[in-house]
Structures are given as C-alpha cells and as structure tokens.
Amino acid sequence: MEEAPNKQIVFRDFIVGNPKETDMELKVGKVGLKVPEGSGAVLVKNLYLSCDPYMRGRMREYYDSYIPPFAPGSVIEGFGVSKVVASDHPNFKAGDLVSGITGWEEYTLIQKFDQFRKIQSVDIPLSYHVGLLGMPGFTAYAGFYEVCSPKKGEYVFVSAASGAVGQLVGQLAKIYGCYVVGSAGTKQKVNLLKNKLGFDEAFNYKEEPDLDAALKRCLPQGIDIYFDNVGGAMLDAVLLNMRLHGRIAVCGMVSQKSMSGAEGIHNLFMLITKRVRMRGFLQSDYLNLFPQFVDQIINYYKQGKIVYIEDMNEGLESAPAALVGLFSGKNVGKQVICVSAD
Structure with a gap:
C-alpha cells in the first residue's frame, strides 16, 4: 500500500491547570493512502483544525464530563474541515469536503461518524465550517x-x-x-x-x-x-x-x-x-436543529447581517501555541489552524 508521511500533534500526559506547549509534541508517522475494503472507514486530509476551550478538560485525568479525556501518547483530536482521500463508506467519496471530529494531524482515518457531515455550502470560506457553521x-x-x-x-x-x-x-x-x-x-x-x-x-x-x-x-x-x-x-x-x-x-x-x-x-x-x-x-442536545441553523446563518451571512472574525494560524506546528493562547486571551475571534489549503 502506498504510504505518506503524517505529521501529528501528540498529547504527552495529563495536566493540572492550563495547558502548556510542552504538554504536546510534534511527531511524524506514516499513513496508508488506501482504506481496507469492508472497513467502512474514510481517510481524510485535514485542511483546517479548530482550537476550542473544552479541549483543556480532555487533558485532565479525572474529568467527569460528556466526552472522555485524551489518552497520553495519542494524537489530539478536535473538530476540523477535511477532504476525503479514500473511502469505504457509502455516504462519502474521494474529493468530498467534510467536517467533524478528526485528528490533529495531516491525515486521519475516520471510523466514528458522530457529527461527521458532508459540506454542502462551498460558497463561503471553508474554515467557517469549524466556526460560524461549526x-x-x-x-x-x-x-x-x-x-x-x-x-x-x-x-x-x-x-x-x-x-x-x-x-x-x-x-x-x-x-x-x-x-x-x-x-x-x-x-x-x-x-x-x-x-x-x-x-x-x-x-x-x-x-x-x-x-x-x-x-x-x-x-x-x-x-x-x-x-x-x-x-x-x-x-x-x-x-x-x-x-x-x-x-x-x-x-x-x-x-x-x-x-x-x-x-x-x-x-x-x-x-x-x-x-x-x-x-x-x-x-x-439540539442536533435536530442543525439543518435550519445552517440555512439561517448562511442567509444572514450572505445578506451582510452577520460577520465572523477568525484568528488563523498557519501550519500544524502552530497548533500547540494556538491552543495554549486561548487561555490567556491571545486570540482575536475564532482560533483556527490552517493545516493545508488544498
């Protein structure tokens, strides 16, 4: 199987208090560029990643919450916008643009599809699908x-x-x-x-x-x-x-x-x-309202009734500093990481 290098941001160990850049490290792994038949999985190339305050909670060992903590030594995950590279899932094909939970890495094999959606509206900035429309x-x-x-x-x-x-x-x-x-x-x-x-x-x-x-x-x-x-x-x-x-x-x-x-x-x-x-x-709790949310917000945006401010960092390497910056107010607007523009 053809492979490609895969830069990844790995969570080192559980923390107390606010995260530091040293709580994360950049590693380079490898990824197969095909999806095994019968797996039902989707391989995506990540384009934009979201930095969100809730991610701090996932860095604590004891975190009685709605989402489990990160596992030490694992790739950090969060919401992102991606392009499908290969698919064994009937709802997604190569070339599709998608949004949902993905890894803080260049390529991610998606096997869980909760809140994982095909992007239908491509006439507004793609990065908005982790912010305004995310x-x-x-x-x-x-x-x-x-x-x-x-x-x-x-x-x-x-x-x-x-x-x-x-x-x-x-x-x-x-x-x-x-x-x-x-x-x-x-x-x-x-x-x-x-x-x-x-x-x-x-x-x-x-x-x-x-x-x-x-x-x-x-x-x-x-x-x-x-x-x-x-x-x-x-x-x-x-x-x-x-x-x-x-x-x-x-x-x-x-x-x-x-x-x-x-x-x-x-x-x-x-x-x-x-x-x-x-x-x-x-x-x-309100996912049944998501379609009407998308329609209404796109309508407001196109009419000029709302604007959205992003703080864009370039490169996967910038992700740890961007996440840490959330907790000192460094960002102005929605913090986004651009991993790849295509």
Missing part, C-alpha cells in the same frame, strides 16, 4: 434561541463576547431586537464588539476593579439574558444584576483553571429572589 456557531444558535428563550427588547449580556461563540450570540441577539452588551479582555476586542460586531456597549473586564459596577453602568436596567462563557467572578457579579425571571445559559467556565480549587460563587441566592432560570447545555 460547533461554536451552533452552540451560539442553540444556546441563544433554545436555552435563553429571548424576547424582543430584552437586555442581553455576553461574556467572552469576541470569542468563537460569543461574537455570534451578540449578533443574533441584535438581529432579534435585543439590547446587547459584551465583555472582553483587551481594548482591541472591545472596539471590535462595538464597531464591527454591532454590540450596543462593551467593556474590558481586566480594567474594571468592580464588575458589579461595570454591569450597572452598561446595563442600568439589569440583565434579562446572560450568556455565560466564563463563570467565576463575572457570573457572581451578573447574579446581582439579573432582572425578574431572567435566564442564564451556561455555555463555558473558561475562568476555571482546574476542576478543583476554583473560586466559589457567592450570589446564588439571587436565583431565588429574582426567579432566575440557570441552565447548562451542549450543542449536541
């Missing part, structure tokens, strides 16, 4: 419409608002007719929220000594909907500012450096006094 975009869509249950004219606050999920939540809320405020970690990101993404107001949480005061300044009427991407001190401050019958969609807890020893939340009593509904969710 898991982060669908998380924003399902979280806002299904979990937040918005009403026109409501006051919406989004944390990590310039990130892969937050930037779309804010724009969907504006289209829906809400007043939208976002927080981010640099002046550049705050300017993007207000001047490019259409948020009504935004603030740099790193420059705010009192988050409660910042929220009262930007949202004096209070908050009907909080789309939470960070947890921690921001969530605690938001609880003091929720309006009666408000909703909190818990999407992420990126402020937590580890699953143990994280700062506690002190203002949960506000859930009772304001009758607030606080709910965690996963985009995979």
